[in-house]
Amino acid sequence: MRPSERSGHYSDVAIALHWLLALALVAAFCVGLYMTDLKLSPLRVRLFNWHKWAGISILVLSLFRLGWRLRHPPPESAASMSLLQKRLAEGLHYLLYAMFFLVPIAGWAYSSASGFPVVWFGKIPLPDFVPVDKALAHLLKELHAALSYGLAALVGLHVAAALEHQFIERDSIMLRMLPPREHRSAPQSRQ
């Protein structure tokens, strides 16, 4: 059996995207928190641009991830979960996905409204979909920050829920999203 066909697990691609995006989201959030208090310097300019590039990368990868999820449905919820638990888990995932798009889009718009078009990796100019406008820029900055904190809170809930399942309910639901280590080595040992 190929690892991607393991029953009750997410596909390899879904697992890779989950952890790659987890890392990118945490990094972008931390850089975002740190950079805003810096005074104008080359470091500040660098961090702002890297943050924007990370945000656009998160947006693109999330789009791909959503497409993948729609074509490759995730495994069924654990049988031990109540209907309410299932609904809550489903709702939390919807909210997380919404934020994967809303946070970067608000940041992109904030940058455009401030008069700084986003140039992805310094090479690919992205369109401005809002005009340059100080009041709008201020509003979008607040929105981007509020949404980011919202996403951070949702990620916190998500992690807490995963740990609760693993260590309190002990239903090993969290293992579905861990790299399939035992299966990767299995084919070699069987040869």
Added chain:
Amino acid sequence: MTAARKGLGTIGVCLLLGFCTAMARANLPSVVAAQSEIGFVSHQMGVPIAGSFRSFDVQMSFDPATPQKARLAISVDVASVELPTDDAMREVVKPAWFDTQHFPRAVFESSAIRGLDRGRYEITGSLTIKGHAREVVVPVVLVQTGELTFASGALVVHRLDFSIGEGDWTDTSVVDDDVQIKFRLALSGIGPI
């Protein structure tokens, strides 16, 4: 008394007329500030940052028949710079950048003007910013619409030639060395090209 006044008045009118005729002969076009602009585009990690100067003076003499005799001098009030954000505007006047306190004006003075095709010229001159002078060649296109003649052009200069962005800011991987200067001057009083 009345005769004396008349005499003085006549002399005054004659002087005024003579002055006006001299002005017309000298062919001194004037700049319509409201329709003129001098701006620049710099790049920060690939992101274009556009700026402009609200205040500048232009002095020129230009006769389309003898462009080689034309003269052009532009003096820019550097502190009148406009940039997308307040932060950037506060920063750019500091000593590391334009140092407007010590170098309030940037000046261009032509040394030679060459007519190319119809309406196209090449102006060689010296550009002085922040105390550093560099010879530059500026291509200029003249377009006439009604009473006005629009002179526009663009050139690329290197900011480090003028010590713009000192210290940490000399890092050209953050702020490009190349800066494009763009201008469009609305001139009145120029005869048909």
